[in-house]
Amino acid sequence: MGVIAKIKEDKPFIFNITNEVASNFAANGLIAIGASPAMSHTPREAKDYGEIADAVVLNLGTLTEDRGEAMLKAGKAANENGIPVILDPIAVGGTDFRTNIINEILTTVKLAAIRANAGEIAVLAGTLDEAKGPDSIIQENDPEIAKTVAKKYDTVVISTGEVDVVTDGERIALCKNGHEMLQNITASGCLLSSFVGPFVSVVDDFYEAGIYAVTSYGIAAELAMEKAAGPGTFIPALLDALYFLTDEKVEKYKQVQEL
Numbered sequence: 001m002g003v004i005a006k007i008k009e010d011k012p013f014i015f016n017i018t019n020e021v022a023s024n025f026a027a028n029g030l031i032a033i034g035a036s037p038a039m040s041h042t043p044r045e046a047k048d049y050g051e052i053a054d055a056v057v058l059n060l061g062t063l064t065e066d067r068g069e070a071m072l073k074a075g076k077a078a079n080e081n082g083i084p085v086i087l088d089p090i091a092v093g094g095t096d097f098r099t100n101i102i103n104e105i106l107t108t109v110k111l112a113a114i115r116a117n118a119g120e121i122a123v124l125a126g127t128l129d130e131a132k133g134p135d136s137i138i139q140e141n142d143p144e145i146a147k148t149v150a151k152k153y154d155t156v157v158i159s160t161g162e163v164d165v166v167t168d169g170e171r172i173a174l175c176k177n178g179h180e181m182l183q184n185i186t187a188s189g190c191l192l193s194s195f196v197g198p199f200v201s202v203v204d205d206f207y208e209a210g211i212y213a214v215t216s217y218g219i220a221a222e223l224a225m226e227k228a229a230g231p232g233t234f235i236p237a238l239l240d241a242l243y244f245l246t247d248e249k250v251e252k253y254k255q256v257q258e259l
């Protein structure tokens with residue numbers, strides 16, 4: 001059975017501690033692909049959700065002390081139960097508060113994948129000092145930098161940009177699907193981070209899961225732009241394209257180069 005068909009059959013439960021900008025969009029994107037999302041950010045239920053989810057997504061946007069505490073609790077609970085955890089380290093390096101919490105997550109939670117823009121990945125690698133805000137401040141997406149981060153944290157790295165890089169520290173894939181209109185709406189990266197959840201829940205090899213997720217998302221963006229007139233109509237068109245995406249379309253349109 002294809003990966004998307006399996007997601008639609010399993011309806012994986014994706015627990016997201018995410019930001020208030022992305023929350024609604026990410027929930028809709030997850031439903032569109034066939035997953036079942038829950039958004040919550042109180043530390044009081046993070047452990048319970050972290051124990052029963054099929055994947056857990058920790059997104060550092062609009063960070064508060066409560067959200068940080070909830071992320072650590074959910075991440076640890078997921079680890080104890082063998083549930084994959086995805087980290088979106090938004091604007092790491094931008095402020096001490098977020099950088100400290102991100103470092104605590106990185107050192108205490110075992111991650112299935114880190115999904116971040118190329119600038120944030122460069123900060124994690126130590127080759128760039130700070131990301132100013134959520135937008136990437138570098139254009140080039142260097143596979144070697146992504147590989148360094150994958151090795152450093154023993155995880156899969158999904159570093160996004162014009163070309164997305166997916167690596168587990170050994171294998172490297174350049175994923176070339178997508179559309180620049182993704183840069184003209186907010187939270188396209190946040191939705192992608194949540195979107196990786198259902199893929200790591202049904203594909204055991206997280207590197208392959210990451211490639212399939214970014215490729216599917218990129219193809220949906222391309223198909224959405226056949227219908228959209230600009231950013232406003234792109235958002236619902238992207239949700240429509242995600243809803244109608246199939247494994248056959250992914251096979252037909254995928255542009256993946258393994259190095």
Ligand SMILES: Nc1ncnc2c1ncn2[C@@H]1O[C@H](COP(=O)(O)OP(=O)(O)OP(=O)(O)O)[C@@H](O)[C@H]1O
Nearest residue numbers: 117134136160161162178179180182187188189190
């Ligand atoms: N220059 C570009 N051209 C085409 N697609 C792009 C470009 N840069 C990023 N993308 C795509 O946009 C999506 C989001 O990636 P991006 O690197 O912008 O994440 P992000 O900065 O974390 O996003 P956000 O913080 O807005 O949620 C990905 O699917 C990526 O492939």
Ligand SMILES: Cc1ncsc1CCO
Nearest residue numbers: 019021061062134186187
């Ligand atoms: C704009 C914005 N601010 C905090 S999180 C977020 C969503 C994109 O990362």
Ligand SMILES: [Mg+2]
Nearest residue numbers: 090134189190
């Ligand atoms: Mg981001």
